[in-house]
Amino acid sequence: MSEIKKALEKARKEGKIPLKVALVEDSPKDRAEQLPSPAYSQTRSVQVDLKKLIDRKVFSILKKDEVADQYKFLMTRILNKTRPNGYNTIEIASFKEGEGKSLTSVNLAITLAKESRQTVLLVDMDLRRPSIHRILGIDLAPGLKDYFLNGTPIKEILIHPGIERLTVLPAGGRMDNSTEIMDSHRMEALILEIKTRYKDRYIIFDAPALNVCSDPLILASHVDTIALVARAGYTTTEDITFGMALLKDKNILGIILNDSGIRRGWTY
């Protein structure tokens, strides 16, 4: 049994976390054939290049695909855990950089938007290393940085990337003082506002890693629940122990095991 598997099993036995899986592998060439048609809305719109999304491993855009199916499975687990509790704000964090938070956030947000007929807002809350814009191929700004520094209204920042029912709030640029902003009343008010204004909407926050700064910990106090991403062959038992200790009083939804490889067929 691998280290990560042992750590996850142990956490599960302790009743702390329901475990979920998202598996991503290289894309076969025929994936582009089943791209959906673009969709538009009244929010500032761009049409993301759907073929490029596939190059960036955003397979959730596809109708019939083994990786997309993994995200659907993950979505079902998340819906089952959040709906009965009325949770609509979910932070996606991880133990360290590179575990796949941003890719998972994008794929999960698209899957929820497409498959659950739920409207979804994807927020790039990794204010130090924003990347949602890069994955989707949209502009970094305007974004949260403009809201916090220049008072740009949120409605001018929201962007519709041409995927039905999905809206994105980009970071707007790197912010070295992100922790100060995360801990501010304005941030608390902003999250409360989007949570209550869009009660029927799932709001997915892509956050920084737990070992980088306190932003994900502070954000965890503002959201309903937090899902952690661990990456097979990369996240260690120590990483998980460290992260779980930091989050001991937070509402953890579960751990998403990323990149475990479809053909190996790991399930939890």
Ligand SMILES: Nc1ncnc2c1ncn2[C@@H]1O[C@H](COP(=O)(O)OP(=O)(O)O)[C@@H](O)[C@H]1O
């Ligand atoms: N399951 C996966 N399969 C293949 N590549 C992945 C997988 N998950 C993440 N990656 C790649 O690993 C890198 C880091 O992922 P990212 O989502 O940016 O991590 P994080 O946001 O946690 O720092 C990116 O290049 C991403 O495309």
Ligand SMILES: [Mg+2]
């Ligand atoms: Mg990231």
